[in-house]
Amino acid sequence: MIARLAMLALALSMWSTEVAADRLKDLVSFGGVRSNQLVGYGVVVGLSGTGDGNSGLTLQSLESLISRLGLQVSARDLNAKNAAAVMVTAELGPFLKIGQRVDVTVSTVGQAKSLKGGTLLMTPLMGADGEIYAIAQGNLVVGGLGVEGKDGSSLTVNIPTVGRVPDGATVERMVESPFLSGDFLVLNLNRPDFSTAAAVSKAINAQFGNGTAIAVDGSSISVHAPADPGQRVAFAGLLENLDVTPDAPRAKIVVNSRTGTVVIGGDVRVTPAAVTHGSLTVRVSEDIKIDRGTTVVTGDGGTVVGPGEPVATPDSRIDANQEPARAFVFDPGVSLSSLVDAINAVGASPSDLVAILEALREAGALRAELVVI
Template sequence: MMPGLAQADRLKDLADVAGVRSNPLVGYGLVVGLSGSGDGNSGLTRRSLQSIMSRLGLELSADDLDAKNAAAVMVTAELPPFMKPGQSLDVTVSTSGKAKSLQGGTLLMTPLMGADGEVYAIAQGNLVVGGLGVAGGDGSSVVVNVPTVGRIPQGATVERMVETAFLETEYFVLNLHRSDFSTAGAVADAVNAQFGAGVAVALDGSSVRVRAPADPAARVSFMGLLEQIEVDPAAPPAQVIVNARTGTVVIGGEVRVTPAAISHGSLTVRVNEDFNVDQGATVVNGRDGGVVVPGEPVVTPDTQIEIEQEANPAFVFDPGVSLASLVDAINAVGASAADLVAILEALHRAGALRAELIVI
C-alpha cells in the first residue's frame, strides 16, 4: 500500500470490477392460504389455480374455483455474482391483482427468470409481511405500512450459475464510481507502485485496465490485494447543489468566488388596526330641565403603521474566497435558506461563483 496518504481510500470503495455484478430475476407466482384477502373472482388468479391443479392431476374448471384466499403475485430477487446452484436468495413478493393483504400467505413454487428468459432460481415459502390492513363493515379501513408486499428470507434456491469471464479474461477492468481523469491516473499509479510498472493503464476518466495473473488460482488473491490498495482520489468538481423543494443547500469544498459585493436586507411593515368606541348621548330639554338620553355608540378607527428597515450593509468578497468565508459572510447577515439560494443564484448569474450550480 502507498504510505503517507492521510485521506486515502481503498480501491474497493472507489471502483467496481467490470462484469462482476448482480443480476435481477423476476417471476409470476401464486400465493395461497390468505384469510379472505385474496383476489376474489379475478379470472387471472382462477386460471392460475386451474393450471396448477391440472399439473397435479386434477381436472377442474376455472369457474369452479374461488380465489378469495389466493393472490396472483410478482416475485423479484437479485442474483449476486458467483452464486452457485444450491445456494439461497431472499425474494420479494408483491401483489399484481386485487388482493388486500398477503398476511399469512404461502408462495407456491415459482421459477425466477433472468433477462435472457432462462430460469436461474426457484422460489417457494411462507411470507413475512410487515404491513397490516383492517376493514370494517361500514367501509372504513386502517392500513399500516404496506400489507401487499412481503419477503421470504432465503426463499429461493439457485438452479443455474451466471457465467463470467473472471477466470479467463486477460485483463481486469476497474470502473470508477465517479468519472475523473485525475482519479483514474492516481489509481493506475497506485497499482503500478504495488505490482510493478505496466500492470495498470488508465483507459479513460472512468476505467482502468489491470493485467490479470496468468494462473487462474492466483486471481482471487490478486484481486484481494488489489482491492486493499489505498488511493488518494482527486478533489471533486466545484458544485453547489440546491434542493428547491426543501431549501437544502450543499456547497462543495472547492467552491470559490471572484470579487463581488452583496447587499442583503429586508423591509418589514406592520399594520395594527384598532378601534376606539365612545358612547353617544343626546340631551333633551324638558319642563323639568335637560335629560341625557343614551345614543348609538361612536366607533373611531385607530390605525398604527410601523416600518422597520434592517440596516444590513453590503459585504465584499475578495478574489478566491473559500467556502468557509462564503458561508460565514452569508450567515452574518442572517440569511434564511431561501435567501441563501437567491444569493447563490445571483452570484452564479453574475459569473462570480466559480462552481456549477445544480438545482434538483
C-alpha cells in the first residue's frame, strides 16, 4: 500500500504545479437557491400481515382516518396487521411550482416488519414553519425483503421497513426565493478560500466590467444583477460557465481511522526532522502440562505407591522480539513524494505511517493539517 502511495505522491506533486481552470458552477452555489426538507406522518395500508398489529398508535391513526370519511368506528374493532404508521419525508427543490411532483421516502415508526406491497394514504407534508407544502400518496417501492419461518428463523435482505414513492407528492405551495429579488446575486464558494474568492471576483470583472463583482469575504462574492427576471436568469447562466482557476487548497492529510486509508495532499511539506522507527513484538503462549499423579497406600504389610489422577499444571511462555530501529532525516522543504519514499524505505505499515505523521505534527515539523475521520 505504501508503495502505491509513493507513486500517487509523485503524480500529485507533478499535478500540483498545473492547476486547471474550473467552471464557476462547479465552485459556487447561488445564495438563496436551496432545497427545503418536508416531513409528515401517515399510514400505509395493504400489507400482507407485516404491519403494526395491535399497536395503539396505528389503531388510533386508523380510527381518526376512518372517522374523517364519515364512519363511526372504535379502535377496539380494528386490527393493524395489514397497516403501518410511517414517517414520510421529501425534499422540495428550488423553484418548484404548484402541481409539480417530488419523490418521497416512507419509513416505519412502529412494529411493522415490511412495507412491501403497501400503499401510502394521503399525507400532508410540512416545512419547518408548520405550513403544508405538498401532499403525498401512492404505491411503495421497497427494495428490501424479510421472511420469517414458523420455527422462529428469519432472513432479512436490505431494509424492508423503508420504501419510496417516485413522484409521490404534489407541490401545493411555492417557496419564495430571493434569487429574483434585490440588486445583487450572491455566490457562495463550496470551499471557502480568500484567494479563490478574489480569483472569482477578478474573472467576473474581466468579463463584465470593473465593479460588477465584489468579494465580500472568503466565502461569498456579491455580483450586480439585472433587474429584469429574464435577463437575470440569462446572466446567471453566463456566470456559471465562466472559467476560473481556483487557488491550491490548504495542505492537508486525511486519515480514516476505521479503514486505515491515508490521503496526503500534494502541497504537504515538512521542516528538518529526524524520525526513528522500530517495532516491538511480544508473544504470549499458553500451554497445559499434564503430569501423572501418584497414590500412596500404607498398611500393615508396608507402603504401596500406585498411579493416581492426572495433574494439570499451567505452562506459560513469553517471547519478546524487537526489530532494530531505523532512522531517517527530512531535509528542509521536503515534498510529498520524498516524504512517502522515506517512510516506504523503512517498511512502515499504514498504522505506522499514521503514527509517524502524528509525531511530526506534534513536533511542529509537519506543514499540513492532519484530519482524522
